Amino acid sequence: xxxxxxxxxxxxxxxxxxxxxxxxxxxxxxxRVNQKKLxxxxxxxxxxxxxxxxxxxxxVARRLAENPDVSVLLLxxxxxxxxxxxMEAGQWPMNLGSERDWSFKYEPNTYINGRSIHLAAxxxxxxxxxxxxxxxxxxxxxxxxxxxxxxxxxxxxxxxxLEIYRHIEDWHGxxxxxxxxxxxxxxxxxxxxxxxxxxxxxxxxRSIGIPTFENQNGRQNQASADSSNPLHEICRLALxxxxxxxxxxxxxxx
Numbered sequence: 180x181x182x183x184x185x186x187x188x189x190x191x192x193x194x195x196x197x198x199x200x201x202x203x204x205x206x207x208x209x210x211r212v213n214q215k216k217l218x219x220x221x222x223x224x225x226x227x228x229x230x231x232x233x234x235x236x237x238x239v240a241r242r243l244a245e246n247p248d249v250s251v252l253l254l255x256x257x258x259x260x261x262x263x264x265x266m267e268a269g270q271w272p273m274n275l276g277s278e279r280d281w282s283f284k285y286e287p288n289t290y291i292n293g294r295s296i297h298l299a300a301x302x303x304x305x306x307x308x309x310x311x312x313x314x315x316x317x318x319x320x321x322x323x324x325x326x327x328x329x330x331x332x333x334x335x336x337x338x339x340x341l342e343i344y345r346h347i348e349d350w351h352g353x354x355x356x357x358x359x360x361x362x363x364x365x366x367x368x369x370x371x372x373x374x375x376x377x378x379x380x381x382x383x384x385r386s387i388g389i390p391t392f393e394n395q396n397g398r399q400n401q402a403s404a405d406s407s408n409p410l411h412e413i414c415r416l417a418l419x420x421x422x423x424x425x426x427x428x429x430x431x432x433x
Contacts, residue, residue: 225252233306257302274310279303
């Protein structure tokens with residue numbers, strides 16, 4: 180268990196939050212204007228075409244677009260993510276079962292009385308990261324080490340991947356240089372106003388000897404009561420990549 184819920188979004192005092200909101204709003208407007216321009220100038224040829232604007236596709240497209248000499252087309256089956264249900268993390272349940280959810284289902288399972296459990300998957304710019312409350316949670320150490328073992332490549336191991344995580348993050352919680360990074364493109368912070376049930380639950384766990392940790396992405400990277408939220412996730416927005424849905428041109432995304 181972790182001691183604090185992590186979110187990614189604004190930081191500091193109210194003035195800092197207001198300034199960050201103003202800058203973000205200005206950037207989003209620039210993106211809208213640029214997307215309209217790119218939609219009108221849709222090309223017959225692109226150097227790279229990325230299929231799917233989920234957590235992976237959007238990052239791949241953004242990295243490719245960092246090269247000013249190439250053009251990138253990002254294809255997305257879903258629609259725009261400029262909606263309250265996506266932009267306001269507290270409304271994330273409204274996405275489940277909506278047009279932004281592929282609404283896959285698991286096969287019926289005899290261990291749960293034959294029920295078929297809903298499997299949400301994002302059908303919108305940002306993919307699953309747009310409909311899952313934008314939780315910031317890393318893979319567990321044992322999983323990464325298993326991948327490395329299966330691949331026969333230590334680059335897949337936790338220690339190697341940890342360096343990448345630190346490079347990505349701009350962590351604004353308690354300093355933890357061994358596990359957390361600062362100055363990266365993804366702003367991450369502990370939840371500023373966690374539900375009071377969360378710290379009470381953690382205190383209850385501590386009272387009966389269950390260990391708790393500073394955050395789920397540090398010493399203990401598989402939490403059961405903590406989550407992180409990338410509201411300022413830079414991989415959502417860019418000014419160079421043209422994203423096209425199945426039916427119409429949308430806006431830039433990085």
